[in-house]
């Protein structure tokens with residue numbers, strides 16, 4: 001019996017809580033509505049800015065916006081204004097003084113910006129790295145903005161087919177909204193094979209729902225239709241029950257009175 005319970009706990013534990021948070025960079029966006037845009041002045045070796053922009057919509061609607069238990073709603077922001085140093089600047093977390101000391105940093109952004117970049121240091125000098133994401137703007141412990149850079153020093157991202165590119169962008173958006181890597185192989189946030197996912201895994205759903213919970217109303221109900229309809233219904237029902245009770249009491253009282261007068 002104990003073995004069965006232990007197995008159950010182990011199974012349960014391994015299926016839950018595999019998601020990790022991007023804790024080095026803070027928890028989550030303060031606002032549940034976040035724009036995802038392509039830097040207006042980006043240039044990429046293997047993809048046109050228009051093609052890059054066209055990856056936004058499916059990477060948000062088929063993935064992160066499909067979670068009913070999360071309040072996060074990402075929006076396609078099209079092209080943003082020009083961003084300084086976006087092509088070859090260093091992408092530094094605000095707390096990384098060594099990175100910032102190199103100069104020519106990409107300035108703090110608002111919401112989520114996607115661009116191509118040819119600064120090899122951003123990609124750990126590896127041509128195998130497809131892309132990198134760093135939240136680089138904070139207000140206290142909340143993310144204000146994050147940058148997703150596609151590795152323009154290699155052909156790794158450009159050689160993927162469109163669906164694979166969408167999967168990679170969706171994975172990077174996962175980092176931008178505050179998620180780290182998952183150990184669960186079915187998760188989009190699994191650290192390997194990020195280009196082979198068509199939907200979120202349960203672990204991704206748990207992670208985004210944890211970071212962006214749907215707000216509960218006073219009764220702990222999800223949604224407001226039930227909330228507004230329930231009280232009048234119960235008021236009517238309550239009044240009906242009270243009327244029946246009162247009329248029964250009246251009848252009993254009359255009977256008791258009649259008996260007493262006999």
Ligand SMILES: [Zn+2]
Pocket residue numbers: 171175181191
């Ligand atoms: Zn990753």
